[in-house]
Amino acid sequence: MDERAYQTPYFVIDEEQLSRDYRMLTDSLKNSWGNFLVGYSFKTNSLPWLVTFLKKKGAMAEVVSDDEYALARRLGFADREIVYNGPVKKRDSFERVLLAGGILNMDGRRETDWLEALAKAHPEQHFRVGIRVNFDLEKLCPGQTTMGEAGGRFGFSYENGVLARVLERVRRIPNVSVAGLHLHSSSKSRSVAVFEAIAGMACRLKREFALELSYVDLGGGYCGGLKGRPEYPDYFPAVAKILRKEFSPESTCLVVEPGISLLSKASTFVTGVVDVRDIGKERYLITDGSRFNIDPTMIKPTHLFHLELQGKQAEERPVLPHQCVSGYSCMEVDRIFEFYDGPELCEGDRIVYENVGGYTMSLNPLFIQYFPDVYVRRQGKLQLVRRRWTAEQYVQNSLTDGEELA
Numbered sequence: 001m002d003e004r005a006y007q008t009p010y011f012v013i014d015e016e017q018l019s020r021d022y023r024m025l026t027d028s029l030k031n032s033w034g035n036f037l038v039g040y041s042f043k044t045n046s047l048p049w050l051v052t053f054l055k056k057k058g059a060m061a062e063v064v065s066d067d068e069y070a071l072a073r074r075l076g077f078a079d080r081e082i083v084y085n086g087p088v089k090k091r092d093s094f095e096r097v098l099l100a101g102g103i104l105n106m107d108g109r110r111e112t113d114w115l116e117a118l119a120k121a122h123p124e125q126h127f128r129v130g131i132r133v134n135f136d137l138e139k140l141c142p143g144q145t146t147m148g149e150a151g152g153r154f155g156f157s158y159e160n161g162v163l164a165r166v167l168e169r170v171r172r173i174p175n176v177s178v179a180g181l182h183l184h185s186s187s188k189s190r191s192v193a194v195f196e197a198i199a200g201m202a203c204r205l206k207r208e209f210a211l212e213l214s215y216v217d218l219g220g221g222y223c224g225g226l227k228g229r230p231e232y233p234d235y236f237p238a239v240a241k242i243l244r245k246e247f248s249p250e251s252t253c254l255v256v257e258p259g260i261s262l263l264s265k266a267s268t269f270v271t272g273v274v275d276v277r278d279i280g281k282e283r284y285l286i287t288d289g290s291r292f293n294i295d296p297t298m299i300k301p302t303h304l305f306h307l308e309l310q311g312k313q314a315e316e317r318p319v320l321p322h323q324c325v326s327g328y329s330c331m332e333v334d335r336i337f338e339f340y341d342g343p344e345l346c347e348g349d350r351i352v353y354e355n356v357g358g359y360t361m362s363l364n365p366l367f368i369q370y371f372p373d374v375y376v377r378r379q380g381k382l383q384l385v386r387r388r389w390t391a392e393q394y395v396q397n398s399l400t401d402g403e404e405l406a
Helices: 015-032 048-056 066-074 091-100 109-121 162-171 192-209 232-243 260-266
Strands: 010-014 036-041 060-063 082-084 103-106 127-134 176-182 215-219 253-256 267-279 282-287 305-308 319-326 335-343 350-354 373-378 381-386
Touching (some): 010 260, 015 036, 015 232, 015 260, 015 373, 036 048, 048 381, 066 082, 066 091, 082 091, 091 109, 103 176, 109 127, 109 162, 127 162, 162 176, 192 215, 260 267, 305 335
Parallel strands (some): 010 373, 036 060, 082 103
Antiparallel strands (some): 010 267, 267 282, 373 381
């Protein structure tokens, strides 16, 4: 069936492109370091098809909440196949992952309390834990970090001595060892220099605290799918060169947690123009997609897109100096982008947004319209992998007045 026959709006994941990007990731790690693990970031997009597709390719589940942990288990991941991060872990899942030998990176004081109690309750078992490190990346890479001089809010601070105290406390537990460091830091630039700095910090911490680590976790935040920007083969040789100063692939595993860098190039969001209106001096295009679908945090100044026109093609249409492409919602801020000096768009035309699969699908709100269809493009054909929500899905697990929840 012609893709134009599918009802908009909908997301599409291109399976072939996704496979190519995953292969690029693993080939780069294999050639640069050899000893590695991929923990796919559930928070980026936890679509069940996507998660199970990557699981079959060997990825572990990187989760940051008890809900994500439960989803990983529901989709077939064993506790030992989980990388557990974040500050809002629940105690039961925290213990299950540690008892099974999964990767767990502690991110707060209460987790240290849980660890001490768990180790005491199981004196016959040796536990291996990781520690999330908070360090001043802005000082190392001025102007490149997300939070600037304010710094991030996750992990144990190196600069103020909290990390040193946590390491000392963990080392006093007889049947526990610090197996890894988690050094994920968010950056605006996603540059190779950022990851070189992270690798350098891992080496510094190993020397300063005399650590014997079985893994170094770089986290995520890689660039992907954008022309002229770094890709996996740019990052990992640079990181490996620095890590080899203190670590060897034979004894230390490199853990990475890709999300958006894996999905961007493979994902699109297809919308249709449903109305054209002139108000004052403005031409507005109302579409059945929304800014909330592709820019839920309202920060993107531009979008990658292409047009699929019906009827007259672009060269046959008048060129308009300005058209405002808007979403379906009643919010005035739901203006997706300003289209300058382009062909006049009409009802029935389609706007296809590119590089929109990471975070956008997970952050879609149930606001005015519910979750859209999601398709996978396989061998040139679309396969529905998530049906759009209707009122039936919306009211599941809910009560109406006078009912009782079963």
